Amino acid sequence: MSSFSFPFLRNLALPLRSLSPRLSLPLPRLISLYLPSSRLRFHGVSTRLMASLERKHRIAEIASSIRVIPDFPKPGVMFQDITTLLLDPKAFGDAVELFVERYRDQRISVVAGVEARGFIFGPPIALAIGAKFVPLRKPKKLPGEVISEEYLLEYGADKIEMHVGAVQPTDRAIVIDDLIATGGTLRAAVKLLERVGAEVVECACVIELPELKGREKLGDIPLFVLVNGA
Ligand SMILES: O=P(O)(O)OC[C@H]1O[C@H](OP(=O)(O)OP(=O)(O)O)[C@H](O)[C@@H]1O
Numbered sequence: 391m392s393s394f395s396f397p398f399l400r401n402l403a404l405p406l407r408s409l410s411p412r413l414s415l416p417l418p419r420l421i422s423l424y425l426p427s428s429r430l431r432f433h434g435v436s437t438r439l440m441a442s443l444e445r446k447h448r449i450a451e452i453a454s455s456i457r458v459i460p461d462f463p464k465p466g467v468m469f470q471d472i473t474t475l476l477l478d479p480k481a482f483g484d485a486v487e488l489f490v491e492r493y494r495d496q497r498i499s500v501v502a503g504v505e506a507r508g509f510i511f512g513p514p515i516a517l518a519i520g521a522k523f524v525p526l527r528k529p530k531k532l533p534g535e536v537i538s539e540e541y542l543l544e545y546g547a548d549k550i551e552m553h554v555g556a557v558q559p560t561d562r563a564i565v566i567d568d569l570i571a572t573g574g575t576l577r578a579a580v581k582l583l584e585r586v587g588a589e590v591v592e593c594a595c596v597i598e599l600p601e602l603k604g605r606e607k608l609g610d611i612p613l614f615v616l617v618n619g620a
């Protein structure tokens with residue numbers, strides 16, 4: 391958002407240019423020299439407000455790009471389909487960017503992604519923040535020695551596995567998935583990481599289904615989500 395989106399700055403620009411024709415300072419710098427401090431404070435608040443509105447707009451676009459399919463894969467489930475989000479590069483990029491903004495300066499060394507849809511969001515986040523990506527896979531997919539955790543789902547039971555040696559006790563990890571429903575999957579992921587001594591800083595999902603109260607299963611581990619699903 392340029393400073394000149396704010397009308398009072400736009401109005402100030404013309405007289406300043408004529409007052410200081412020989413000054414070769416960039417216009418924003420020129421304005422900051424002339425503006426009273428109260429105006430600067432106002433400008434700071436406006437910039438924060440614009441950033442917050444911009445963030446809300448990006449989140450609304452992400453939410454509207456997710457398709458909801460009733461009764462899939464079984465009656466009564468409102469399936470949150472993120473494949474339509476992936477078809478929209480702006481919304482997909484914004485989703486990744488919002489996670490990157492949150493974790494960039496938190497010394498995260500591991501991004502653990504849950505199969506299958508955590509494999510879509512996890513790797514670009516890991517690359518952007520300079521962390522390793524660790525896949526948490528469904529049973530019998532990983533070729534090396536594994537540890538595993540079983541869990542219950544909204545529609546069935548499952549198990550996830552992690553390679554022994556992929557995560558060290560010194561690692562600071564986040565767990566990424568597309569969605570939290572009952573929370574069983576993320577709880578199993580957290581348990582895997584904690585069993586090898588890593589610190590789990592937070593779990594992060596694009597979508598939360600708040601009615602299923604999944605975040606309560608995570609205990610003390612914070613959960614960060616972008617949107618609520620129906
Ligand atoms: O909070 P929970 O109740 O544990 O459910 C959330 C999990 O369910 C979905 O995956 P699913 O198990 O359907 O596997 P898939 O991604 O391989 O389709 C989703 O991607 C999460 O991983």
Ligand SMILES: Nc1ncnc2[nH]cnc12
Nearest residue numbers: 467468469470544569571
């Ligand atoms: N309602 C839902 N939509 C998409 N994935 C899910 N995983 C568990 N519940 C789900």
